Amino acid sequence: MIQLFLFFLSFFLLIVMTVNIVITMMISMLLRKHEFAQLRSIGMSSKQLYQMIQRSQAKNE
Incomplete structure (x- = not known):
């Protein structure tokens, strides 16, 4: 019963x-x-x- 509750709780948190x-x-x-x-x-x-977009992307890579 507790395992089922933990499974649904984990699933809910994942969503x-x-x-x-x-x-x-x-x-x-x-x-x-x-x-x-x-x-x-x-x-x-x-x-x-x-x-500008190209330069900012190059800076982030």
Whole structure:
């Protein structure tokens, strides 16, 4: 009985953790999209934005 309870508790926690990770990733992408829109609104060209993204990716690798 206790093993069954622990199994369901573990399964529930796994679902909660997975949903939390997905929501965090979605929020991160939305904030990044908003940041790009702000940069475009102050005059950054598409080419400049693309170069900035490439440089930030190269820095992270």
